[in-house]
Amino acid sequence: MLAFGIDPGSQNTGFGVIRTRGSKLEYIDAGVIRTPNGAALEDRLLTIYLGLEAKLLEHRPDLVVLEAIFHHENSRSALVLGHARGVALLAARRSEASIDELSPAEVKKAVSGSGRADKHQMKEMVRMLLGLAKAPASDAADALAVAIAGSARARSPLLAARSARQAPR
């Protein structure tokens, strides 16, 4: 299965692509779609949308995975993040992939075995699980972690039943 993780942000949007065969994980691609500093929001949204569309067409994943967001420190940053997340979900929807959302705790648990791993531990676990010599950039590592956790749930019928997909409806 080819899983495509997205970590959307209004400045930087990370993506990470992995292939799983049984319990084996293989790194395929990862990167960060960066938007120009000070650009209008609609220009940044177009950059994110076209960047994701190109990568989704290139890899044709079976599954697109995003982190579900249940709350956010403040309504203004939630609103701006929502814009980026909206175009990311639209790009995912226009690909042929299934879409899943996982809670941050599920992602941490699937990758590190603990729901409370910190950012550094997560990055190091992603590096080790994928056999990379060097840890990827933070936003790319977050997206790879989401892809790893999403593909783990997709392989496990028990986990798949407890989907966080009620998320921001």
Place this chain on the structure above:
Amino acid sequence: MLAFGIDPGSQNTGFGVIRTRGSKLEYIDAGVIRTPNGAALEDRLLTIYLGLEAKLLEHRPDLVVLEAIFHHENSRSALVLGHARGVALLAARRSEASIDELSPAEVKKAVSGSGRADKHQMKEMVRMLLGLAKAPASDAADALAVAIAGSARARSPLLAARSARQAPR
């Protein structure tokens, strides 16, 4: 000038199209893009995006106008609204129109002469300004109000300089 107002929402997205010749206002089109109850968020976003894309292609407006949002009652509803607003801005960006955002107070002031008009007064003013026999549906009336205010600002160099476009960047 042809102005296209959008009132995005995760359930219903209103749009309203008006033509201005000097200070004359002409109603062209308005309606509501409704999303199926209980549909997945990405399905609703696709409905909103394709609905707006079709209407923007049909009318080819010079200007697309949205209400700027500076704060919101809570971060969860801000996040969901942000998703809808994100795909609306993307559709606007992919059209050939300029994009402008106005504060709710500016929209009220331009349409009713007062920054504190209530929803009912606004709807009635929109009906009168456009010479309609019957007030349009609420979301469509909101979008028409935004289009009226946006085209008023675009015609006034003084008003145009005070753009609310710093909005949710």
